[in-house]
Amino acid sequence: xxxxxxxxxxxxxxxxxxxxxxxxxxxxxxxxxxxxxxxxxxxxxxxxxxxxxxxxxxxxxxxxxxxxxxxxxxxxxxxxxxxxxxxxxxxxxxxxxxxxxxxxxxxxxxxxxxxxxxxxxxxxxxxxxxxxxxxxxxxxxxxxxxxxxxxxxxxxxxxxxxxxxxxxxxxxxxxxxxxxxxxxxxxxx
Amino acid sequence: xxxxxxxxxxxxxxxxxxxxxxxxxxxxxxxxxxxxxxxxxxxxxxxxxxxxxxxxxxxxxxxxxxxxxxxxxxxxxxxxxxxxxxxxxxxxxxxxxxxxxxxxxxxxxxxxxxxxxxxxxxxxxxxxxxxxxxxxxxxxxxxxxxxxxxxxxxxxxxxxxxxxxxxxxxxxxxxxxxxxxxxxxxxxx
Amino acid sequence: xxxxxxxxxxxxxxxxxxxxxxxxxxxxxxxxxxxxxxxxxxxxxxxxxxxxxxxxxxxxxxxxxxxxxxxxxxxxxxxxxxxxxxxxxxxxxxxxxxxxxxxxxxxxxxxxxxxxxxxxxxxxxxxxxxxxxxxxxxxxxxxxxxxxxxxxxxxxxxxxxxxxxxxxxxxxxxxxxxxxxxxxxxxxx
Amino acid sequence: xxxxxxxxxxxxxxxxxxxxxxxxxxxxxxxxxxxxxxxxxxxxxxxxxxxxxxxxxxxxxxxxxxxxxxxxxxxxxxxxxxxxxxxxxxxxxxxxxxxxxxxxxxxxxxxxxxxxxxxxxxxxxxxxxxxxxxxxxxxxxxxxxxxxxxxxxxxxxxxxxxxxxxxxxxxxxxxxxxxxxxxxxxxxx
DNA sequence: ACATAAGCGAGACGGTACGTCTCGTCTTCTG
DNA sequence: CAGAAGACGAGACGTACCGTCTCGCTTATGT
Numbered sequence: 001x002x003x004x005x006x007x008x009x010x011x012x013x014x015x016x017x018x019x020x021x022x023x024x025x026x027x028x029x030x031x032x033x034x035x036x037x038x039x040x041x042x043x044x045x046x047x048x049x050x051x052x053x054x055x056x057x058x059x060x061x062x063x064x065x066x067x068x069x070x071x072x073x074x075x076x077x078x079x080x081x082x083x084x085x086x087x088x089x090x091x092x093x094x095x096x097x098x099x100x101x102x103x104x105x106x107x108x109x110x111x112x113x114x115x116x117x118x119x120x121x122x123x124x125x126x127x128x129x130x131x132x133x134x135x136x137x138x139x140x141x142x143x144x145x146x147x148x149x150x151x152x153x154x155x156x157x158x159x160x161x162x163x164x165x166x167x168x169x170x171x172x173x174x175x176x177x178x179x180x181x182x183x184x185x186x187x188x189x
Numbered sequence: 190x191x192x193x194x195x196x197x198x199x200x201x202x203x204x205x206x207x208x209x210x211x212x213x214x215x216x217x218x219x220x221x222x223x224x225x226x227x228x229x230x231x232x233x234x235x236x237x238x239x240x241x242x243x244x245x246x247x248x249x250x251x252x253x254x255x256x257x258x259x260x261x262x263x264x265x266x267x268x269x270x271x272x273x274x275x276x277x278x279x280x281x282x283x284x285x286x287x288x289x290x291x292x293x294x295x296x297x298x299x300x301x302x303x304x305x306x307x308x309x310x311x312x313x314x315x316x317x318x319x320x321x322x323x324x325x326x327x328x329x330x331x332x333x334x335x336x337x338x339x340x341x342x343x344x345x346x347x348x349x350x351x352x353x354x355x356x357x358x359x360x361x362x363x364x365x366x367x368x369x370x371x372x373x374x375x376x377x378x
Numbered sequence: 379x380x381x382x383x384x385x386x387x388x389x390x391x392x393x394x395x396x397x398x399x400x401x402x403x404x405x406x407x408x409x410x411x412x413x414x415x416x417x418x419x420x421x422x423x424x425x426x427x428x429x430x431x432x433x434x435x436x437x438x439x440x441x442x443x444x445x446x447x448x449x450x451x452x453x454x455x456x457x458x459x460x461x462x463x464x465x466x467x468x469x470x471x472x473x474x475x476x477x478x479x480x481x482x483x484x485x486x487x488x489x490x491x492x493x494x495x496x497x498x499x500x501x502x503x504x505x506x507x508x509x510x511x512x513x514x515x516x517x518x519x520x521x522x523x524x525x526x527x528x529x530x531x532x533x534x535x536x537x538x539x540x541x542x543x544x545x546x547x548x549x550x551x552x553x554x555x556x557x558x559x560x561x562x563x564x565x566x567x
Numbered sequence: 568x569x570x571x572x573x574x575x576x577x578x579x580x581x582x583x584x585x586x587x588x589x590x591x592x593x594x595x596x597x598x599x600x601x602x603x604x605x606x607x608x609x610x611x612x613x614x615x616x617x618x619x620x621x622x623x624x625x626x627x628x629x630x631x632x633x634x635x636x637x638x639x640x641x642x643x644x645x646x647x648x649x650x651x652x653x654x655x656x657x658x659x660x661x662x663x664x665x666x667x668x669x670x671x672x673x674x675x676x677x678x679x680x681x682x683x684x685x686x687x688x689x690x691x692x693x694x695x696x697x698x699x700x701x702x703x704x705x706x707x708x709x710x711x712x713x714x715x716x717x718x719x720x721x722x723x724x725x726x727x728x729x730x731x732x733x734x735x736x737x738x739x740x741x742x743x744x745x746x747x748x749x750x751x752x753x754x755x756x
Numbered sequence: 757a758c759a760t761a762a763g764c765g766a767g768a769c770g771g772t773a774c775g776t777c778t779c780g781t782c783t784t785c786t787g
Numbered sequence: 788c789a790g791a792a793g794a795c796g797a798g799a800c801g802t803a804c805c806g807t808c809t810c811g812c813t814t815a816t817g818t
Contacts, residue, residue: 007788007789008789008790009789009790012789012790033777033778033779034778034779034780035777035778035779036778038791042791043790043791044790044791044792044793045779045780045781045791045792045793046780046781046782046789046790046791046792047789047790047791049780049781050789050790053780054780055779128356147371148367148370148371150358151348151367151368151371151372152371154348154351154352154356154358155344155347155348157351158344158347158348158350158351158352159340159343159344159347161347161350161351161355162343162346162347162350162351163343163347166350167317167343169339169343178337178340179340181337182336182337182340182341183340183344183372192766192810192811193765193766193767193810193811193812194765194766194767194768194809194810194811195766195767195768195769195808195809195810196767196768196809196810197767197768197769198768198769198809201768201769222798222799222800223799223800223801224798224799224800225799227770231770232769232770233769233770233771233772234770234771234800234801234802235768235769235770235771235801235802235803235804236768236769236770238801238802239768239769242801243801244800381761381762381815381816382760382761382762382815382816382817383760383761383762383763383814383815383816384761384762384763384764384813384814384815384816385762385763385814385815385816386762386763386764387763387764387814390763390764411803411804411805412804412805412806413803413804413805414804416765420765421764421765422763422764422765422766422767423765423766423767423805423806423807424763424764424765424766424806424807424808425763425764425765427806427807428763428764431806432806433805506734525749526745526748526749528736529726529745529746529749529750530749532726532729532730532734532736533722533725533726535729536722536725536726536728536729536730537718537721537722537725539725539728539729539733540721540724540725540728540729541721541725544728545695545721547717547721556715556718557718559715560714560715560718560719561718561750570784570785570792571784571785571786571791571792571793572783572784572785572791572792572793572794573782573783573784573785573792573793573794573795574783574784574785574793574794575793575794575795576783576794576795579794579795600772600773600774601773601774601775602772602773602774603773605796609796610795610796611795611796611797611798612774612775612776612796612797612798613775613776613777613778613794613795613796613797614794614795614796616775616776617794617795620775621775622774
């Protein structure tokens with residue numbers, strides 16, 4: 001068979017994603033419209049719909065490309081330090097300029113089951129999946145006490161998100177360290 | 190001076206809130222419309238807008254009135270059992286039909302700082318405030334090991350919310366028990 | 379038997395009519411609302427509805443009281459002069475400040491059969507009824523040539539209204555005189 | 568350059584105008600709503616507003632397209648017969664089902680000077696312009712007595728409109744003949 | 757004199773329609 | 788044939804008024 005006709009212009013994907021991120025930051029998720037994204041990107045609406053089937057799908061991709069994937073998971077061999085580093089990166093994002101967007105998106109995650117599902121599969125899960133085996137290894141090495149791996153692999157992120165999004169308690173700089181100390185104590189016995 | 194004009198009919202508030210909760214459960218937040226709520230309540234749209242300035246405000250009130258305030262905090266003297274009971278109630282709500290609605294509200298909380306504050310003070314915080322002194326007492330008694338009270342008083346709710354709203358992992362029946370066992374272990378040394 | 383209860387306050391009628399005329403001039407018929415009239419008059423809506431059953435009825439009364447009844451029909455003995463005087467008064471109103479209102483009302487007359495009927499009965503007809511016998515007398519005296527009395531008793535007003543409201547041709551000062559000369563010529567044979 | 572984007576569908580204009588005329592006849596001007604027109608035409612409201620900026624503008628166009636332009640001006644050589652024929656056509660329209668609609672438009676004309684101008688130029692004036700030179704010719708030929716051409720070229724229409732729209736007097740079948748006889752008498756001297 | 761009953765300002769009520777906005781699809785022309 | 792432009796059916800948004808209905812007064816009258 002083979003492709004026929006004009007190939008899709010990759011600059012267009014770029015322009016759409018950038019417009020989406022910009023509007024997400026400026027207007028928030030609720031007030032972002034496909035119409036607005038298309039206009040901002042200098043693109044027809046149909047061109048957007050040709051690539052993403054819904055506002056949700058577009059936003060998920062925009063976030064994934066520009067914000068989530070920017071978190072780096074270090075591997076220093078020191079499990080506790082690695083966890084603290086990851087939590088610090090998340091904390092910075094929840095607190096900083098990108099945090100506004102993050103809030104908007106997570107806020108939407110929460111309302112929108114479909115978005116939550118997709119997002120969780122594509123972005124969150126990857127981080128969790130990477131940390132879990134290291135946690136198990138750390139427990140075996142005796143770096144941290146044994147425990148419920150499933151609970152512990154999420155607890156840090158859970159506490160940060162809960163503070164940022166629900167309880168409204170402050171996100172202090174020392175929070176990652178406190179979390180690590182409380183939930184992954186050095187095995188000193 | 191005193192009030193003038195016809196007073197607002199409290200039955201109308203009731204009818205609107207009930208219609209909102211019903212539609213929230215049946216249709217979800219996104220597909221709920223003020224138009225639909227008004228029709229369901231047998232009420233004019235203006236009557237809704239006279240009381241709530243937006244869909245968001247209405248839904249938050251509906252939740253607060255009908256769902257959140259129904260959580261009971263037991264006081265059996267057994268701290269670990271009390272925590273598990275509270276977490277179980279929250280879990281049931283997050284999982285049940287009401288959970289859909291809960292998602293909607295928490296999603297809004299995230300965007301609206303003022304709302305988050307009010308909400309957190311009136312419903313979430315009350316639970317936290319009540320549990321914290323008991324946690325401290327339990328630590329002193331040696332029922333649970335000492336630790337970071339601020340982190341520990343939120344960790345259960347944080348984990349439940351994170352699973353329900355963000356990570357999408359299942360809310361199993363044994364989750365409250367696992368949380369208590371992991372984070373508030375019986376002091377067996 | 380007799381009336382019981384508080385009697386209606388005549389100042390209220392005044393206030394409502396004045397408010398109605400003012401708003402008619404400022405906003406026109408279409409944009410005049412009972413709500414606005416009541417507010418302007420410092421009166422409850424029910425008080426307006428107690429006196430007039432519709433916007434139409436109120437406006438008809440307002441016009442009748444304040445605008446139409448101000449046309450004077452002179453009786454000098456000179457039929458042609460009398461006609462010219464009446465036409466001049468109408469022309470001035472159609473052209474002047476009150477003309478705006480007049481346009482609005484006649485515009486409404488035209489759309490609103492009920493209003494047209496009432497209005498025609500109450501205000502227009504009276505002028506016509508008064509002029510017709512004089513026209514007949516003038517014909518008998520030979521002041522004007524004989525002709526179709528029914529047509530002739532309306533033709534002047536008809537031409538003025540047609541120019542003002544439909545054809546848009548100018549309402550010149552000499553129009554009443556031209557009308558009289560053309561349709562009621564001095565019997566010079 | 569040329570037009571871009573999807574062109575407007577002329578069938579849609581047709582459907583909207585037809586729906587407007589139908590509803591105008593069935594419900595009258597006051598009870599006609601854009602919402603109703605759109606529904607009847609099987610069209611979104613925005614599609615109506617894309618073409619006409621108000622109910623008024625739509626109705627005027629509907630009338631112009633469907634009713635006004637349908638008047639034929641005959642040319643038999645007999646001036647008096649031609650005038651009577653035109654007046655009869657107008658009378659039929661003012662009296663028939665279309666007359667309701669006619670009232671609606673003329674009512675709007677009256678308020679909207681710009682509209683009145685356009686309307687008068689495009690539809691009314693064309694008739695007047697065509698009849699005036701014939702009137703002058705007829706006067707020269709001695710078919711009708713000399714007189715004020717400007718007044719006489721409008722007087723028939725003026726009388727019909729006045730009866731139909733303002734005074735409410737009946738529009739009898741013999742009215743055109745009576746008008747011709749009174750205002751354009753056969754020159755028998 | 758004082759209950760009775762209507763008038764009154766205020767404004768809530770169930771509705772209808774407004775004119776605007778965005779959705780996701782569709783059609784046309786241009787490159 | 789992709790892409791931009793934008794028309795399209797659909798339907799919710801929040802506003803403005805409609806005409807009716809309470810409220811808590813205020814004002815006469817008629818017993």
